[in-house]
Amino acid sequence: MDGSGLARRLVEETAARAADLTRRTGAQPCLATVLVGEDPASVTYVRMKRARCEKAGIRSHHVELPATITTEELVATLRALSEDPDVHGILLQHPVGRHIDERAAFEAIAPEKDVDGVTTSSFASMSFGLPGFVSCTPGGIMRLLDAYDVDPAGKRAVVVGRSAILGKPAGMLLLARNATVTYCHSYTPAADLSAAVREADIVIAAVGRARFIKGEDIKPGAVVVDAGYNEGNVGDVDFEAAAERAGLITPVPGGVGPMTIATLLAQTVDAAERQLGATAA
Incomplete structure (x- = not known):
């Protein structure tokens, strides 16, 4: 099964949806990526996701945090992004460090912006077939x-x-x-x-x-x-x-792998449409 080819087509479809949304509302879909520390693999993954955002017409808002950050500080950062009307989706790159309560950090992401599908709210919605975002x-x-x-x-x-x-x-x-x-x-x-x-x-x-x-x-x-x-x-x-x-x-x-990123981008545009009240017919 060719995930790379299917992902390219999905990103193209997502880019068309993002462009249409921007044309109709004047707002560009925005994904905030949050990176804790400088783990080489995580840095690479986030860079790759940001590059895919650009191809899909999604604005990338990147937040780099020190490895020494506390759970409370990370939670505060994620809550601030959740309250920012210009941010439509939030991705917290895993892992975040053993000293951090990762579940508490995930739960600080507003369900309507949980485009990575990591909160308990998203899992419950997925399990019960309710509107929301899948992992x-x-x-x-x-x-x-x-x-x-x-x-x-x-x-x-x-x-x-x-x-x-x-x-x-x-x-x-x-x-x-x-x-x-x-x-x-x-x-x-x-x-x-x-x-x-x-x-x-x-x-x-x-x-x-x-x-x-x-x-x-x-x-x-x-x-x-x-x-x-x-x-x-x-x-x-x-x-x-x-x-x-x-x-x-x-x-x-x-x-x-390619399908994971493509799904993230598609769900970011889904989130932007819902938050802007501009879901395509």
């Missing part, structure tokens, strides 16, 4: 499945991983589309994990361990979505072996 990586995964005509209804789906912004919401989105969902994770016994994957029509790998999912465990014809990214540019699935059995599979890189 970007799971949202990108669902867009990929739709683009390749993969209907989860009636399928057995196994999600390997249970993080609050990837594994858990991915399972909830699949459940909402009438899949039968099983969660596995790092504490699942190896034999049970293998057995679950062997029965799965759809596998979502999001555990953060290189080549954790073995190719021989993939059901022939299954759809395999690898949301992992590990040292050496490898995912959570043994790609070469899995590709011999899977009907569809995402590469790493070039699969889920």
Whole structure:
């Protein structure tokens, strides 16, 4: 599954929507990116997201904070951005440092500006099928499945991983589309994990361990979505072996990653439309 190609098309559509919104309202959609410290990977990710913003006609408002910042100071910064009418979406780059209460920081983001889908409000809305924003990586995964005509209804789906912004919401989105969902994770016994994957029509790998999912465990014809990214540019699935059995599979890189950023940009324009009262007909 070509995530890079689909992401390019989504960014083009988002750019057209952003331009139309600016024409109708005089306001340009704005995404605030908040970076704590100077973690090289985080710096690179934020730079990439800001560059994508420019391509999509979205204004990027970047906030750099020292690694020594306290939870209280970070919360105050995020609340100020939430109250700024010129900011339509907020992204707090993960990780923020072990001394910071990351959940408290996420919850300081106003739900209507949580375009990364990280607050408990967004998770609840997603779980109950209410209006709101989905977590970007799971949202990108669902867009990929739709683009390749993969209907989860009636399928057995196994999600390997249970993080609050990837594994858990991915399972909830699949459940909402009438899949039968099983969660596995790092504490699942190896034999049970293998057995679950062997029965799965759809596998979502999001555990953060290189080549954790073995190719021989993939059901022939299954759809395999690898949301992992590990040292050496490898995912959570043994790609070469899995590709011999899977009907569809995402590469790493070039699969889920580009869709995550494209979904973030699309949701930023969604947020701007709602806040400006200018949702397209």
